[in-house]
Amino acid sequence: MAQGYRPHRVGDQIREELSAMLTRGEVHDPKIGFITLTRVQVSPDLQVARVYYTSLGDPAARKDTQKALDRATPFLRRQIGSRVRLRRVPEIEFRFDESIANQDRIEQILRDLHQEEAARGGAAGAAAPDAARPPAAPTDDHDLD
Secondary structure, X not given: OOOOOHHHHHHHHHHHHHHHHHHHOOOOOOOOOOEEEEEEXXXXXXXXXXXXXXXXXXXXXXXXXXXXXXXXXXXXXXXXXXXXXXXXXXXXXXXXXXXXXXXXXXXXXXXXXXXXXXXXXXXXXXXXXXXXXXXXXXXXXXXXX
16 A cells, blocks of 8 residues: 555546646636635545535625536536546535635634733733743853953
8 A cells, every 4th residue: 555545546636637627717617716626535436526625705606606516517527537547437526615614713713812812911911011021041141251
């Protein structure tokens, strides 16, 4: 297994080919806006490939993108079949990647916590500025000669 797990390698190939097709404009659907393919999970038997993507826009634009990707799936599957050497081309399922939104939400919560902590620390620091400061390191004056 020096080269890795086969479904991961196949998933990487599918992601590269799909992203190349979408960036070159081979899919002529204006509803497919600016999307980013985040990952592709391929089942161990190589029968199903779940393609996770993110897109810009509101939830309505996200629905339109999902519908457009669903319409383009047969074309994309045929293209994958001609570009990737597999006995059977996996079924392709497009899913919106919620993990990016969840990561943004966690980062926002952490930022809010840091701001609250700084505000509380700033109020306490104004009352006793020397209490928050660490003691100064002793200096060796006789080494300066």
